[in-house]
Amino acid sequence: MFMKKIILLFVLVISVITAFSQVSQIDSRLYAKYSEEELLDMQQNRPYDLEYLNWFVENSYVIKDVANPEALNYPKLKYMDKETKMESSEVTEFDAENFNIMEYGFEILARSSNVYLIGNTGKILVFYSSSDLTKLYNEYKRRHYENN
Numbered sequence: 001m002f003m004k005k006i007i008l009l010f011v012l013v014i015s016v017i018t019a020f021s022q023v024s025q026i027d028s029r030l031y032a033k034y035s036e037e038e039l040l041d042m043q044q045n046r047p048y049d050l051e052y053l054n055w056f057v058e059n060s061y062v063i064k065d066v067a068n069p070e071a072l073n074y075p076k077l078k079y080m081d082k083e084t085k086m087e088s089s090e091v092t093e094f095d096a097e098n099f100n101i102m103e104y105g106f107e108i109l110a111r112s113s114n115v116y117l118i119g120n121t122g123k124i125l126v127f128y129s130s131s132d133l134t135k136l137y138n139e140y141k142r143r144h145y146e147n148n
Helices: 002-021 028-032 036-045 047-059 130-147
Strands: 061-065 078-080 087-090 114-117 123-127
Touching: 028 036, 028 047, 036 047, 047 130
Parallel strands: none
Antiparallel strands: 061 123, 078 087, 114 123
16 A cells, blocks of 8 residues: 555656646747736646747748849838837848847738848748648647657
8 A cells, every 4th residue: 555655656746747847938039029927827828829939939931032122012021019019110120140020010821921021131031821830830749749
């Protein structure tokens, strides 16, 4: 009987450690769009949403060079106001080292990519469609769980 209690206690401790070790960390770039309270709530109550957002900030888009951005009819990328969640001024500069997608207003389309001009920098920002993002994220999850 004593041995069963020890085994049960051991299993319980391992289960708790495993549960806590799988809590997603908050990518610091998410603070540009979400408050600390929102992110902590997500971390505690919706960890899969947080895991997706952590993946999203790195994998939802590509940035490409274009020869003549003025010739393109794409909308210009705008900053997003954190307080109002509304678009504000147009982006005029691009810093690849410090680029944080959560600082900008953008729309993800269901079945097609969405493209924005990054001012007159000679670059465009191309978002994957939501259907493509779902496929990419599922592939990422599959590879992640195969390796763990």
